[in-house]
Amino acid sequence: MKTALTPVRTASWFLLPLTLVLCTAPSLALAHAHVVEVMRIQPWVEGVDPVLENALFEATYRALPEHNVLKVYAFAAGGYESAGIRFSARVPHQARDLTAPEIAHEAAILIRTAFGDFPAVEEVDVWGTIPVSLSQTKAIESTVFSVSADRDTYEQLVRQRALSDEFFVGAFGRVWIAPQVPPR
């Protein structure tokens, strides 16, 4: 059966898309504004997945005695959830850098917290930085420590008891400790 095109029927073809556009546009704008707001007021998240990143930041920031987590990253690509945690290897409000054992201790806490509290996270990269002044107005960060931890290795390690922090962190692969990190 053939249906004749009437002006009303023809107009209806355009009304629904128009309604969809009008209804969707403000919500998209709001979502974007929300992300911008999150980024603006919470510089400690990268902004890739702000919800997960904020939860991760809250958990890891509380876990460290010095509360020196600087920024967290989280994202899932193809079902593979990865997290990144950058912390300060310089003790806040003190003129000293963390020693190698202190760094290993903090890294171990961060890895355990991220894997323990976030079961979907498959990988956690943890790195420590110190500020490097280029001039009085410009500073950059220098990475003095890094480790990349995977969940499979973590699951094997948590079954073993009384592991030293150094052994725990070193079990994940090659670890970078810059020469300027105080050994003790």
Place this chain on the structure above:
Amino acid sequence: MIRAWSFALAAAASVAMLAGPSAGAAQPAPKSRPLVAPHAVQAWQSIYDADDQIWHVPMTRHLIALTFDDGPYPFYTPLLLHVLERSHVAATFFCVGRSAQQFPELMDRIVASGDEIGNHTFNHYKLNGLSDEQIAEQIMEGGAILSTFVGRPIDLFRPPHGRYDKRVLEIASAMGYRTVFWNDSPEDTKNISPTLEVQRVLSQARPGGIVLLHSGQYRTIEALPVIIDKLRAQGYSFVTVDQLLASGAL
């Protein structure tokens, strides 16, 4: 029934317009430019010119090389490797020596994944602003660190930011490097949407092409599976730059 279908189609079309092409329309189209630099002649004999610079490899086979500049970066590089491994794609990573030094475990994983490593200097400075000695130092120090992960000397080089002059090319060539540029770049460092990134890569793809992407862009990680799927649908196979060069003139 016809009216219901009409509504559904119209609605789908408008949703598609919102989700896809609109994102592209919001971004300026890439400026029209030649696929290869004016001074790079497209004949096979000239892909290596006097300074060993490579922009693409003329061939009829549908081979294409994905290249990733910068890094390795924590958080981003593992995600990138995961996407590539899941898609069974080998790529070429032009890594920065300083980053490689600071994230050795990530370098080990790039190498273990079967991906290729190229030299992107030690500090990622713009080389055309440096003295001859500084240029040589940047290339040499970057190569020295990166080769320790590969276990042999590295002979692929790409200048940071794509900035070069005759001196850079000559110094790299004298140090035994082949300088690799690209013919296909979505400009993924300019905060573009994954949709636009896919469109740009596909529009510039060609047999023997070299695609420039960056390691520290999560939108590139989002776009990559689509880029791979769509290029495969067009008959492309993915190879490293070295494999691409070895397949030249086929």
